[in-house]
Amino acid sequence: MNKKLYIKIALIxxxxxxxxxxxxxxxxxxxxxxxxxxxxxxxxxxxxxxLGNLSLKDVKYQKDSLHFKADKIALEGFSYINYLQNExxxxxxxxxxxxxxxxxxxxxxxxxxxIKNKENTQAKKLPKIKIQEIDLxxxxxxxxKSDKFPLIVKNISIEIDDFELDTILKNSIPFxxxxxxxxxxxxxxxxxxxxxxQFKKLNFxxxxxxxxxxxxxxxxxxxxxxxxxxxKTEEELLTLVAKEIKVDNIQLTQKDSMSFSIDNILFDDVFxxxxxxxxxxxxxxxxxxxxxxxxxxxxxxxxxxxxxxxxSEIVYEEYTKKGNDAGILVFDDLKAQIQNINNNESKxxxxxxxxxxxxxxxTSPLDITWTFDINNKNDDFRIFGSLMNVSSKNMSAFIKxxxxxKIEGQIHKMYFDFEGNNNVSKGKxxxxxxxxxxxxxxxxxxxxxxxxxxxNLFVKDSSKNGMVKVDVKEVERNKSKxxxxxxxxxxxxxxxxxxx
Numbered sequence: 001m002n003k004k005l006y007i008k009i010a011l012i013x014x015x016x017x018x019x020x021x022x023x024x025x026x027x028x029x030x031x032x033x034x035x036x037x038x039x040x041x042x043x044x045x046x047x048x049x050x051l052g053n054l055s056l057k058d059v060k061y062q063k064d065s066l067h068f069k070a071d072k073i074a075l076e077g078f079s080y081i082n083y084l085q086n087e088x089x090x091x092x093x094x095x096x097x098x099x100x101x102x103x104x105x106x107x108x109x110x111x112x113x114x115i116k117n118k119e120n121t122q123a124k125k126l127p128k129i130k131i132q133e134i135d136l137x138x139x140x141x142x143x144x145k146s147d148k149f150p151l152i153v154k155n156i157s158i159e160i161d162d163f164e165l166d167t168i169l170k171n172s173i174p175f176x177x178x179x180x181x182x183x184x185x186x187x188x189x190x191x192x193x194x195x196x197x198q199f200k201k202l203n204f205x206x207x208x209x210x211x212x213x214x215x216x217x218x219x220x221x222x223x224x225x226x227x228x229x230x231x232k233t234e235e236e237l238l239t240l241v242a243k244e245i246k247v248d249n250i251q252l253t254q255k256d257s258m259s260f261s262i263d264n265i266l267f268d269d270v271f272x273x274x275x276x277x278x279x280x281x282x283x284x285x286x287x288x289x290x291x292x293x294x295x296x297x298x299x300x301x302x303x304x305x306x307x308x309x310x311x312s313e314i315v316y317e318e319y320t321k322k323g324n325d326a327g328i329l330v331f332d333d334l335k336a337q338i339q340n341i342n343n344n345e346s347k348x349x350x351x352x353x354x355x356x357x358x359x360x361x362x363t364s365p366l367d368i369t370w371t372f373d374i375n376n377k378n379d380d381f382r383i384f385g386s387l388m389n390v391s392s393k394n395m396s397a398f399i400k401x402x403x404x405x406k407i408e409g410q411i412h413k414m415y416f417d418f419e420g421n422n423n424v425s426k427g428k429x430x431x432x433x434x435x436x437x438x439x440x441x442x443x444x445x446x447x448x449x450x451x452x453x454x455x456n457l458f459v460k461d462s463s464k465n466g467m468v469k470v471d472v473k474e475v476e477r478n479k480s481k482x483x484x485x486x487x488x489x490x491x492x493x494x495x496x497x498x499x500x
Contacts, residue, residue, distance in 0.1 A: 052078030052091075065104040066143065072097040077132070090130045097137050104144045134160040147191070154186030181205045193228040194220045195238060209247040216240040222319075222326075226277040236274040243269035259301030259344075270312035278320045287479050290379045290422055292352075292372045295343050304341040309334065314358075320402045327398035331366065334358040343374045350375070360387060361394035383487055384417035384427075408437040413467070418490045424476055425486065429494030430469045470497040 028047045031054065035042065043058035055074040062068070077092025139156035162178035182204040190196040200213040218237050220228055225237045249263035295302065312334040319326040336356045340349050354370040368385035390411040400406050411433045418427030472493045477486050 052076070052080065054078075062103075066101065067103045068099065068101055070096050070099040083127075086128075088128045088130060092132045093135070094131050094133070095135045095137070096139070099136065099139045101139070101141045102143060105146045129163075129165040131163045132161070134158065134163050145189075149190035149192070149196075150188075151190075152186070152188045153184060155184070157183045179206055190219070193230075194218060194225045207248075207250045209245075209250065211242070211245040214240070214242040214245055222275050222277070222317075226280045236276045239271070239273040239275075241271045242267055257300060259303070261303040261305075263305050265304060265307045267307070267309045268311055270309060271315075272313070273315045273317070275317045275326070276319065278318055279322055285480065288482055290372075290381070290483055292374045292376065292379045292381070293422070295341065295374045296377075298343060301344050302341060303344060303347075305339065307336070307338040307341070309336040309338075312336075318398070318402055324401040327400070327402035329398050330361050331358040332362045341374070345375055347375075356385075360390065361397060364388055364390045364394060379422040380419070381421070381483075382417075382419040384415075386416075387411070387414045390414070409433060409435045416491060416494060418472065418475075418487065420475070420477070420486070420490075422477065422479070424474055425490055426471075426473045426475065427490060427494075428469065428471055429491070429498065430467050431494070431498045432467045433498070468498045470494055472497065 028045060031047060032045065035045075035056075039062065041060040042056045044056070046055040046057075047053070053074070053076045055072065056070075057072055059070045059073050060068070072095070074093070074095045075091050076095075077090075079088075079090040082088045082090045136156070136158040139153070139158075141151060141153040141156070143151050145151050159181040160177050160179070163175065164177070165175045182202075184199075184202040186200070187202065188196065188198040195216060196219060197214075197216050199211055199215065201210075202212070203210045216238050218225060218239055220237070222237060229235055244266070246266040246268075247262055247264075248266075250260060251262075252258070252260045289297075314331040314334060316329045317326040334356070335358070336354065338355075339353045340347075341352055342349070350373045351371045352374055354368070356366070356368040356370075358366045360366045365388045366385065368383065370381065370383045372379070372381040392408045392410065395407045395411075411431060413430070413432040415430040416427065417429075418425050420426065472490055475486075475490050475493055478489070
């Protein structure tokens, strides 16, 4: 009796093993046929039908001009029950090793409505996908983007827990997860003929981003970059080096539209240089929106509670007269705090506040406070501040090479307070200066004696009557230039009224 039972048990086990092997063979053939239909090549495939595991080695795939190659791609723990009951694709693990992406991103033609509708219909048919753990290791990218410029990433590693993709929901973000860790090493991307961006390392973990050594670097010299621009409109040559960028508590949400919030962004040890060759400029026609309008018109909601900039420096250079050096403005030892960057109409605090402290030309203390309401459609703003102890040498560093005007004298104190909107501005300025002498130079840098004498006849000396106070009225904005040009022409008007 026991012998017959053992034989039955053995036959059952043997039958299960045979069925299991048959299922594996059948599954392998079906998977092989499917992969070949999708032009996916591989060296070896391993299927465990019982456990729901699939592993491919030496995988190669081509999509248009893009080539994908991976040492290994593995899916584990497929749930047959969930698929049969709910038509959901649920896996316990997805893993890739040494994935390399090379080739070209082709420019895709604009899709017609019929194609879009067809793709939307196909997307709706895709089942919900859930993967408990995703581990994508050692991804390498070396491609040409659709703009024909290169994108290179030496290494990307991504770990995601409880990933869920649902294409049926009409969300801007069709996926969610409980935790994510991403490391990007050796990123480099050219975005024009004259500039590229790169960084050593980026770490993204759950709700925090850390960027090490972000750089935007020029690919052409200051003498030749202007000849490589597609349009000879105002465009500066940019150099930016940021030792560290830290973003804290990023929250991405989906309601009526996509929105995200950030507690704090820190920029530490930033060098920012702008160089403009103005000798080849054509008439500017492109409108530059004020920051309030640009933030208001973003296609998503944003709430950044605070931005801190520390240990930084800004250098602006402008080459306007051939044969002269470029005029230069230096803002050293720069610190800035920006609070309440929020374009949500229901926000409690309306004003965005920017506080800037710096040393102008390395010696003169500069303080600026700037406030505006992002959701104010008139783009109302207020900028006020002070500048102390400005020498003639520092003033002439920019004015002399750009205007052929040399200034002698000293500004002890200057206070300004301007308010305006997208069209006009007005305000007040107070200045204490002494021993001003203005020299108009010819192209050989020689003083034009008569003209300089006539101008100096009208220069006031505040040492005789104390602080000079003036009103600045009806300053019209040049809408092809930035807010900083707007501030400068207000100060320029104030200087003219104070000195002459």
